[in-house]
Amino acid sequence: MADTPYIPPKVWQWQQGNGGKFANINRPVSGATHEKELPIGKHPLQLYSLGTPNGQKVTIMLEELLALGIKEAEYDAWLINIGEGDQFGSGFVDINPNSKIPALVDRSGKEPIRVFESGSILTYLAEKFSAFLPTTQPERAETLSWLFWQMGSAPFAGGGFGHFYAYAPEKYEYPINRFAMETKRQLDVLDKRLANNKYVAGDNYTIADIAIWPWYGALVKGWLYDAAEFLSVHEYKNVIRWADEVYARPAVQRGRRVNRLQGDPAQQVRERHDASDIN
Numbered sequence: 001m002a003d004t005p006y007i008p009p010k011v012w013q014w015q016q017g018n019g020g021k022f023a024n025i026n027r028p029v030s031g032a033t034h035e036k037e038l039p040i041g042k043h044p045l046q047l048y049s050l051g052t053p054n055g056q057k058v059t060i061m062l063e064e065l066l067a068l069g070i071k072e073a074e075y076d077a078w079l080i081n082i083g084e085g086d087q088f089g090s091g092f093v094d095i096n097p098n099s100k101i102p103a104l105v106d107r108s109g110k111e112p113i114r115v116f117e118s119g120s121i122l123t124y125l126a127e128k129f130s131a132f133l134p135t136t137q138p139e140r141a142e143t144l145s146w147l148f149w150q151m152g153s154a155p156f157a158g159g160g161f162g163h164f165y166a167y168a169p170e171k172y173e174y175p176i177n178r179f180a181m182e183t184k185r186q187l188d189v190l191d192k193r194l195a196n197n198k199y200v201a202g203d204n205y206t207i208a209d210i211a212i213w214p215w216y217g218a219l220v221k222g223w224l225y226d227a228a229e230f231l232s233v234h235e236y237k238n239v240i241r242w243a244d245e246v247y248a249r250p251a252v253q254r255g256r257r258v259n260r261l262q263g264d265p266a267q268q269v270r271e272r273h274d275a276s277d278i279n
């Protein structure tokens, strides 16, 4: 416990610059901070994103669709650098009032259609191109259940565990314990599911795998928060088996590189406007 216990004031006040990694971009209000139009490329689908786990879900999906030979899934992927506040530009806020990547605009029809929230984007693309989302039950329900499981769970693994273990200005025992326990519980949920199923929703690779892999696949591969040893990820053998199988897919490796600003510079494809940008 800290030397001086924190006593919340009667009314919470915003303390700017609290020392955390995201102190300069986090605010208690929503909306645009500056005028900035979004660029528009030549393809039907315009993606505005960054190669974080949430961003990778969509670029992996688009690369999987292209790998199936669906040319209408061609896309421009523009970089939204959240560390520099691009998510608060007026054009981005128009397509996602929540100011978070990823956001997509489908310009293939008469009127542009905006789609935000990665789970919503995956579902939109799966329905538009009839791929990676089963049309019959119970497979469809199972896929959507795991897709929504990811949306509800990852904030505890990322915003909770990842934030306090890797990004907070100091190490605080209470939140690290609480969120490490929850993250391990989630990994155990997945491990038990994958003990008897090839993919998360059953026999087939679906948008549930595409949503879950960039978070939980990356955790067991040791790519997130330098936490593989701390979380004893070797315990989750079935998750590791599945993570390796998903990673072996060429579309996953391609999608993972798009809008990437971290790691090996040779693997970073900051913007993607053509398949050859990744080759």
Ligand SMILES: N[C@@H](CCC(=O)N[C@@H](CS)C(=O)NCC(=O)O)C(=O)O
Binding pocket: 025, 052, 053, 054, 055, 082, 087, 099, 100, 101, 102, 116, 117, 118, 119
């Ligand atoms: N539930 C959202 C989460 C999106 C999200 O948290 N995006 C982060 C990057 S991984 C972001 O844009 N953060 C910028 C900010 O919070 O200002 C989704 O799945 O799309």
